[in-house]
Amino acid sequence: MRKIKLRFANRQRIAMSHDNNSRLVYSTDGGMIKESAPAQSASPFPADGVVRIRRETKGRKGAGVISIHGVPADQQKALATLLKKKCGTGGGLKEGVIEIQGDKRDPIRAELEKAGFQVKLVGG
Template identity: 55%
Template sequence: MQDSKLVYSTDTGRISESKTPQARSVSKDGVVRITRETKGRKGKGVSIVTGLGMDETALKALCTELKKKCGCGGAVKEGTIEVQTDDRDKLKTLLEGKGFTVKLAGG
């Protein structure tokens, strides 16, 4: 057998392999939201940026820029950017400078 990874279904026959699309965080109203989260982080605050609607490479580039400007760490997880800072106002001004409409969500 040439291709040993074939998958068959009794209903439709051969099922082609499809790549799952990358997770994206897209807001319905086009607004980028910055929330603060401490849950599961031993009281340390993390700002989470959602609703950007960019592909993963663009998110990583934006995350790197935000981390450099804020002087902190961070990561891209499941289509959102996590920045290890409580300074949401600084993140808001940086994102507004990029042309995004930004709201501070949560307390």
């Protein structure tokens, strides 16, 4: 019983100290709110006209995917469809990046060079 009384007494002291030292402040004024910085481009690659091909496995449970960066926006959908048909695999277009399933870097590179793009293999 003694411990319980002490714990309760401590709570009262803490509660009293908060009441004595604190004031409730409410303001509808925005105050010193800083504007957020403009969002930067999501792509880690520069927009220099070079199409970059890299193999990714992170976040895919070990399954390899070829990601293609740097393709002009007006050609992405048609090129993704063409590459999927040429490689005979699945894939898609996500956030301006063409993804082709499997390790098909060589056929993709050949097809892109045939279409007139300057191609660079990135990574290992």
